[in-house]
Amino acid sequence: MRVLHLVMKGVYFDQIRDGLKRDEYRLRSPYWRKRIEGKTFGRIDLSRGYAPKHCQDRHLSLTWRGYDVRMISHPQFGPHAVEVYAIRVRGDDDDCSAPGSNTTKGPR
Numbered sequence: 001m002r003v004l005h006l007v008m009k010g011v012y013f014d015q016i017r018d019g020l021k022r023d024e025y026r027l028r029s030p031y032w033r034k035r036i037e038g039k040t041f042g043r044i045d046l047s048r049g050y051a052p053k054h055c056q057d058r059h060l061s062l063t064w065r066g067y068d069v070r071m072i073s074h075p076q077f078g079p080h081a082v083e084v085y086a087i088r089v090r091g092d093d094d095d096c097s098a099p100g101s102n103t104t105k106g107p108r
Contacts, residue, residue: 001041001042001043002039002040002041002042003041003042003043003044003045004035004036004039004041004043004044004045004064004087005044005045005047006024006026006044006045006046006047006087007046007047007049007050008024008046008047008048008049009049010048010049012024013046013047013048013049013058013060014048016046016060016089016090017060019090021089021090022088022089022090023068023086023087023088023089023090024046024086024087024089025072025074025076025077025084025085025086025087026084026085026087027077027082027083027084027085028069028082028083028084028085032085036067036085036087040064041064042064043061043062043063043064044061044062044063044064044087044089045059045060045061045062046059046060046061046062046089047059047060062089062090065088065089066087066088067085067086067087067088068085068086068088069083069084069085069086070083070084070086071083071084072084072086
């Protein structure tokens with residue numbers, strides 16, 4: 001089972017953990033394209049910064065729900081709209097403690 005590892009800033013990690021943020025954005029660049037497009041994952045592992053594995057409160061393991069490609073404006077990416085991978089990280093039935101088995105891939 002392939003795992004997508006995403007390291008993120010604390011504010012975004014906390015929003016996902018608390019159920020306030022449903023998508024995590026990654027710039028649609030060659031770097032992320034080769035890591036995401038055409039791949040199927042079993043789960044997504046999120047970490048709050050580069051946290052050691054023993055810091056369980058700084059890690060989440062979520063079900064892979066696929067992604068969409070979107071145009072967004074966000075301060076993180078500068079003043080202009082950019083194309084991003086909107087990786088779906090939250091759903092109503094998530095269980096953060098169990099590795100996921102959903103293998104949906106690509107845009108819906």
